Amino acid sequence: MPALADLLDVQELDLQLDRLRHERQSLPELDRYKKVANDLSKVEKRLEKEGAELRQLELDTDKADGELTIVESHLEETEKRLFSGGMSARETENMRAQVDQIRTQKGTAEELVLGLLEKLDTSRDIVKTTEGEQATLNQEKESLESQIKGIWKRIDAEMERKQQRRDEAVAPVPADLVELYDKLRQSKEGVGIAALANGVCGGCRLSLSALERSEVAEMDPPRCVHCRRLLVV
Ligand SMILES: [Zn+2]
Structure with a gap:
């Protein structure tokens, strides 16, 4: 899903903006x-x-x-x-x-x-x-x-x-996805979307089993089964 990959870039920039605001x-x-x-x-x-x-x-x-x-x-x-x-x-x-x-x-x-x-x-x-x-x-x-x-x-x-x-x-990210991302960011320490790397959610750092991973891949949009963040798989 290219929109999710774009949103991951947005996430990185949002975190940088949060840090600057805090600084x-x-x-x-x-x-x-x-x-x-x-x-x-x-x-x-x-x-x-x-x-x-x-x-x-x-x-x-x-x-x-x-x-x-x-x-x-x-x-x-x-x-x-x-x-x-x-x-x-x-x-x-x-x-x-x-x-x-x-x-x-x-x-x-x-x-x-x-x-x-x-x-x-x-x-x-x-x-x-x-x-x-x-x-x-x-x-x-x-x-x-x-x-x-x-x-x-x-x-x-x-x-x-x-x-x-x-x-x-x-x-390029659809408005409803941005809305969901913004909402997640508010309730999840500024992180609304994360990448799944080596079976670990980048948001909550918890592992997903092979079964969970395939479940997530079926979802639209894909979300972590543990923290409910959007997940780039
Ligand atoms: Zn997670």
């Missing part, structure tokens, strides 16, 4: 890409949080800095008044106490600013480190993308060639 979906680069994309999204979330913390610290520092400037000018004015004299001893005494109090305020404000500047430094370092991680992951992601695209391009071209050959090979 396309199970590239190690794809796994790596998924991991990198996942890491990147985690790093981006962290960066968002760290960035928000940094912005808050900048605001706090600006505010503390502004408050320090106010205290400094207040101190300057009060000292000027104190040094310009012309006050009673009691007024001078009060003014001196005020200056002392403002100096203490200034010390506290300076400490606050210094503390915030330190935190700001640390926070900037953290953001910078995370930005570095982000850049590295982005680079890796892009490189993997282009690797995957390259491999897929090669596989797709190969699949297109095989598909074309498959279309040619299947053309």
Whole structure:
């Protein structure tokens, strides 16, 4: 039956196409890409949080800095008044106490600013480190993308060639036989037709006795008595 022999060619091409399809979906680069994309999204979330913390610290520092400037000018004015004299001893005494109090305020404000500047430094370092991680992951992601695209391009071209050959090979096979073959392929691990070689079915690898072989030869179309696959005898 020449149609069955053609179908055997179709089968071989279908298996090759299955393998290529599988290869396309199970590239190690794809796994790596998924991991990198996942890491990147985690790093981006962290960066968002760290960035928000940094912005808050900048605001706090600006505010503390502004408050320090106010205290400094207040101190300057009060000292000027104190040094310009012309006050009673009691007024001078009060003014001196005020200056002392403002100096203490200034010390506290300076400490606050210094503390915030330190935190700001640390926070900037953290953001910078995370930005570095982000850049590295982005680079890796892009490189993997282009690797995957390259491999897929090669596989797709190969699949297109095989598909074309498959279309040619299947053309002369009667439609009902193709339908049966497709159905068998779905339920039998992609193998719908096999050749009988040395009395062994190429599909299920089981032997057929002489009697079974002659039974099979009588069938239209011939099918393995064990696995029911189409059989080229
Ligand atoms: Zn079989």
